[in-house]
Each structure stands twice: as C-alpha cells, then as structure tokens.
Amino acid sequence: MRRVEQVMGFPVSLRIDDEGLPESAADAVFAWLHQVDARFSPFKPDSEVSRLDRGELPDPSEDLTEILGLCEHYRTATGGAFDVRLPGRGLDPCAVVKGWSVQRAAELLRAAGAKRFCLNAGGDVVTAGGPWRVGVRHPEHADQLCTVLQLTDGAVATSARYERGDHIIDGRTGRPATGLLSLTVVAPTLTEADSVATAAFAMGAEGVEWAAGLEGCEVFAVDADRQVLRTPGFPTAPTGETVA
Template structure:
C-alpha cells in the first residue's frame, strides 16, 4: 500500500510492501502525527509546547511525551556545548528539530507492532525504513534536480539538515546567529530520533559537525561544506 498526507507542514509518504491489510495501522500513523502537530507545534498558540514556553505550565505538569522530547533536546545541547539549543534568547521554545524524528520513529513502531516488516516512511525527506535494502538519495544542496549520493539502507534511518529548503533556519546557540560552514549534512543511524537530532545538532556546530556526528555510536555521515568539499565516513552505506 502507499499513502501520502500533508502533516506538520510537509508531505509524509508511507509505502508498505508486505501482504495484508495495513490500512488501520496507516490510519493510526497519520492520526499520531496529526496529534503531534497539535500538541508540539511552536506555531500553535494553544499547543503544549507554546503554553510551556510562555510559562503557563510547570515542568511537573508536562506530558510524559514532552518531558521525553525536552530531555533529548537537553542531551544534544550538552553534547554540543550549546551549539544546539531549543531555548534561544528572544525566541519561542522550539523543539521541532527533535520532535520530527522522534514522532516519525514512534510512528514506525506502530507499523512494526501491526506486523509490517518491509516499509518506508518518508517525512519531508527524512526517512525510516524496515527491511531492505531501500535506496535513499541524498539531494545536492545547490541543485534540486541532482543527487550527491544514493544509499542502500536496511532497518535504519536517514536525516539531512541543510539550508536549501528553509534558508538559514538552523542557528548556532552559542552565538544566536545562523550556523555557518556547511551546506548540508546527512546522518544514517539506527533510528530517526537519533539521525534527525544528530543531523541538526551537527549542522549547528558548523565545520566541527561532521566529526562530532561521526563519533556518535551507530552514526554514519555525509556532509558538504561551504567550500563544496564532501566528507563521508567509511561505513556510509553507499549503493552499488
């Protein structure tokens, strides 16, 4: 089965190659993602994230899900020395860089629990797959119609951070200014929670980001810097 819906501001596509009726599981996946958007969007005045950011909720009043997400954000903040930070001065609390991968990985768990063994869930270009290998392209950061590489991915996730879709939206928390030094950075990891968070945090680190991401357990990296040089780790699963 195949399905595409627009959720959380981007297209989410689901492909399941197994035999069986997975429509109920697909319904649950998209219902969950819509729920995440309502609860965690910093662009919704009444979301839990916005209410907490304005001080209307105390830490002990937060849902277990938001507590988990904020815990992940703090781990990345500490690991990058503050380059990744969802609490920048003068800006609203914005954990989207972690929420996306975390929520889509949770959705993949719904599919696995329903018995799906071979599927691809693509959320705005960040991908989690079961089974495989699946061929996943890494977009050229300056030419939309070209690919830098094609990966062969099995039971893993791929996430890319860059400025080609949304401009300089990733800020270096140490300076409050747009991160510099990289055009794009892709991470392959066991889960999309790890791949997405690591890719964004590494991009915020700038030139030091690829080495930092590569040192994290289970992560492989492909990056393009502003001098148009590429960096790739030896274990990157490049398709033949």
C-alpha cells in the same frame, strides 16, 4: 499500500510492501503524526509547547518531558550550539520532535505487523526490510542527487539550507550556522539521525567529526568549500534507481 499526507508543514509518504496489512495500520501512523503536530508545534498557541513556554503548563506530559530531555542532551553534547531556547525566541523543539515522532510512527507499523516499509517525512526516512535506496538531494541543485545510500533497517536524516534558508542557528553565537551546505546522518533510529543531523549542522564544520564519533552514526557532508566528507561506513548504494 501507499499514502501521502501533509503533516507538520511537509509531505509524509508511507509505502508498505507487506501483503494483507489493513489500512488501519496507515490510519494509526497519520493520526499519531497529526496528534503530535497539535500537541508539540510552537506555531499553535494552544499546543503543549506553547503553553509551557507561556508558563501555563506546570507539569509537562511524559512525552514532552522526554522531548525536552533529548533537547537538553544535545544542547550539552554540542556545547550549546544546538539550543531550542534561543534568546529572543520562543521554545522550539521541532528539530527533535520530527524525528522522535516519525520513529514512534515506525514502531506503530512494526507493532501492526509491518516488516517491509519506508516512511518518508519531508526527506527524513525510516526503513524496515529492504534493501531500500534513498537519494540525498544536492545542496545547490534541486534536480540532482549528491549521493544515494542503501538501507535495510535504519534511518537517515539531512540538515541543509536549501529548503528553509539559514534557519539553523548556532546557539553559541546566535547567528545562522556556517561551514556546511548539507549534512546527512544514518543511524539506527530517526530520533537519533534527525537530532544529530541538526545538532551537527549547528556546530558547523566541527559538527562532522562530532557526529562521526557517535556510536552507530555514519555521516555524509558537503562543506562550504564544496568538499565532500564521509565516514568509511556510510552505506553508499550501487548505482541504480532511487525509490525513496
């Protein structure tokens, strides 16, 4: 089963290799992701996030409370480099919402009986079964890969400048993060991989060591001097075809 839909401003592709799994399993994934977009997008004036930011939502939902708790965890852990409440800007928890919601979608698939699948949300990937080969785009050449990794059950996320420019702000300075061109994190869940990748990128060069020191995380980074930094356990794949 294969399906692609545009959600939250980027393409989400789903591949399920299990035979006999009903289409309703994929329907549930995309219905959930569209619901998340409606509830937590800071760009939708009637979303929970926008209403909370305007002071119109005195009691956040359980899901939003969980998201904000994760945001606060990474703000504290990075000394303020990662911050979803930057001065002069509205509340924007997108860096946590994406990975959190796609991980939840993967859990819906597992609950439906899927054992081998790949869920790719704008380049951030959750896999089950496998092995799956995942390519990481070169930070300066869109038609090239800088590495290919191999995952069985896990997640990978990359933060970089190449899609949205200098969109990641170092909350300590209020200026765009510098020091890295891209940073990829492999972790057990996409909630962690995506949040850590963004938080570490916001920290700049020091973020590589910080992310590498987190339990269960492996890191591949390209710094501003074009040097490649990787942890010993980063699951680099043997040469071969990239399928995700």
